[in-house]
Amino acid sequence: MITYLSGGMENAENEGVDWRKMMTEWLKINLGHDVIDPTLESRKVMKDNNAKDFRNWKKTDPIKFKEYFRLLIQQDIDAIIGKADYLIVLWDSSVLKGGGTHGEVTIAHWVNKPIYLVNRLPLEDISSWIFSCSSRMYDSVDHLKNDLLKIYRDK
DSSP states (O other): OOOEEEOOTTTTTGGHHHHHHHHHHHHHHOOEEEEOOHHHHHHHHHHHHOOHHHHHHHHHOOOOOOOOOHHHHHHHHHHHHOOOOOEEEEEEGGGOOOOOHHHHHHHHHTTTEEEEEOOOOGGGGGGGGHHHHHHHEESHHHHHHHHHHHHHHTO
């Protein structure tokens, strides 16, 4: 099984690396699942395209920025549709100013992938769209982990 770890990057603390690293380790040890971590995948694209300072391009060269960022978008969409079996989503304030997590959840729902959403916001602050796209919602990572053990332990 392969999971895609969706959540804030652009506006997240440490680009969302820390929770993804923790989940990757837990999934491998406890379920033997592989992980697609978009923070790691985007670093590969960054290196391959000599784009270390790509965030500056948004102001200095918007066309170059858009062309580059579309590579990242396409990579994520391809991973969700063609590789991932399910998504784990961390829904917190960092996703509200971005669009990637919203798009990833929508695409996963469209192609019938299970979406396990860990919510760190008041329920009334989650859009009806995201709420309805998610397969299951959790108030903590620990509750998610317990459920994943029940769902996938023998798969």
